[in-house]
Each structure stands twice: as structure tokens, then as C-alpha cells.
Amino acid sequence: MARVLLFGMLGDAAGWRERTLAEVPATLSALRALLSAETPRLAEALARPGVQAAVDKTLARGDVALTQGCEVAFLPPMSGG
Amino acid sequence: MDIRLQIEPFDPGALLTAFSEGRLETGAVVSFTGLMRAEGGEADTLELDAYPGFTEAEIGRTAAAAVARFGLQDVLVAHRYGVMAPGEPIVFVATAAAHRRAAFEAADHLMDYLKSRAPFWKRSRGPSGDRWIEPTTQDRQDAARWDAPEPKETP
Numbered sequence: 001m002a003r004v005l006l007f008g009m010l011g012d013a014a015g016w017r018e019r020t021l022a023e024v025p026a027t028l029s030a031l032r033a034l035l036s037a038e039t040p041r042l043a044e045a046l047a048r049p050g051v052q053a054a055v056d057k058t059l060a061r062g063d064v065a066l067t068q069g070c071e072v073a074f075l076p077p078m079s080g081g
Numbered sequence: 082m083d084i085r086l087q088i089e090p091f092d093p094g095a096l097l098t099a100f101s102e103g104r105l106e107t108g109a110v111v112s113f114t115g116l117m118r119a120e121g122g123e124a125d126t127l128e129l130d131a132y133p134g135f136t137e138a139e140i141g142r143t144a145a146a147a148v149a150r151f152g153l154q155d156v157l158v159a160h161r162y163g164v165m166a167p168g169e170p171i172v173f174v175a176t177a178a179a180h181r182r183a184a185f186e187a188a189d190h191l192m193d194y195l196k197s198r199a200p201f202w203k204r205s206r207g208p209s210g211d212r213w214i215e216p217t218t219q220d221r222q223d224a225a226r227w228d229a230p231e232p233k234e235t236p
Contacts, residue, residue: 057132081201
């Protein structure tokens with residue numbers, strides 16, 4: 001199981017902000033590809049410059065392996081408060 | 082150091098009073114309160130998206146760096162997220178230092194960071210629809226002022 005969170009405009013593009021996947025993709029890039037294949041608008045939004053991902057609340061540098069029970073968040077460029 | 086991310090409104094005066102209490106070696110406390118602007122009726126509400134757990138941790142890293150850089154004794158950041166209405170406080174920063182210069186500069190620095198680089202995603206809802214707001218060029222320039230290396234003091 002993996003929890004996926006989308007913030008800011010990514011949530012609008014996907015039409016959801018949080019969901020749970022029964023099967024955990026092996027890597028962050030595999031998860032990104034899975035989500036992108038489902039929703040073209042999300043694919044476009046995820047491909048925009050400055051979109052980052054955090055795995056278990058730590059920013060991921062490059063691709064990382066995903067584990068059972070992990071939480072993955074996709075973060076558009078941060079806007080400040 | 083105290084970093085708070087909350088949905089509930091806060092009372093800036095009460096935060097400042099509590100922060101200032103019992104400080105025998107603090108010569109200066111500086112505070113900043115950010116309020117939501119109505120933008121001349123263009124913005125009915127502001128929605129701030131945050132990532133609880135992650136957002137405080139990231140703000141905490143910058144606050145800890147500011148404590149070291151400016152020699153602060155203490156810092157408090159309270160930031161709301163969720164839906165806010167014009168006139169409501171959004172952010173509160175207080176810094177405590179032995180002398181005023183460090184307290185002023187650290188508060189200025191933290192606000193520039195919070196306004197431009199902190200993990201929030203901001204949406205304005207008004208009569209002309211919803212729109213996600215990016216930091217302004219001014220916000221980015223303000224934040225970049227602190228990136229330059231400190232000028233060396235001449236002996």
C-alpha cells in the first residue's frame with residue numbers, strides 16, 4: 001500500500017488530492033509514469049519545471065525505491081505563504 | 082525555537098506577550114504579523130495548501146539556520162493554512178536577541194523566506210474565479226538579498 005498526495009495545482013489537474021494505491025510501484029519514477037498514464041492533464045502538470053517529490057516527508061533527489069506503507073507527495077513549485 | 086502550522090486563527094498580541102515573557106537576557110524582541118489583503122475586492126478568500134509535517138520541518142530548517150546566522154536567542158513562527166478571509170492574520174514571526182539589529186534582520190530574513198520559498202501553495206478565490214498565485218518578482222528579489230555572501234567587515 002502507498003499513499004499519494006498531490007498539492008496545489010497538481011490536485012486540480014488530477015481531480016483528486018489524496019489516494020491509496022494497493023500495489024506499490026517499485027520506484028518513484030514508476031509511480032510518476034503510472035499516474036501520468038492515467039491522466040494526461042496530470043502528466044502535463046507533473047512535467048512542468050520545478051515539480052518535486054517527497055517520500056515519507058523527505059524531498060527525493062532523483063529516483064528512489066518505494067517501500068510498503070510509504071507516503072509520496074508531489075509538490076509544485078513552492079509559492080510561500 | 083517554536084514552529085506552528087495551524088488551521089485555527091491566532092491572536093498575534095497573545096503570541097507576542099507569551100514570547101516576550103521571562104526573558105532576562107533578551108534586549109530585543111521583533112515581531113511581524115502578516116494579514117490577508119482584500120486586493121480591492123478581487124480576493125474573497127485565500128486558500129493556502131500546506132503539507133503538515135513537511136511544511137513545519139522545512140520552515141524549521143530555515144529558522145534554525147537563522148538562529149545560527151543572526152545569533153538569535155529564540156524564534157517563533159506561526160503560520161496558518163486552509164481558507165482565510167481579508168483582514169485575518171496569516172503569519173506571525175517573532176525573534177529574540179540580545180540586541181535589536183539581529184532581531185530586526187532575522188525577522189526580515191524569515192519573512193522573505195516564508196513569502197517566497199516556504200512549502201505553501203496559494204490560491205485566491207474572487208469574483209473573477211480561482212487562481213494559483215506564484216511568488217512575485219519582488220518576493221523573489223527580497224528573498225535573494227539574503228543569498229549573497231555576507232560582506233567581509235574591514236578590520
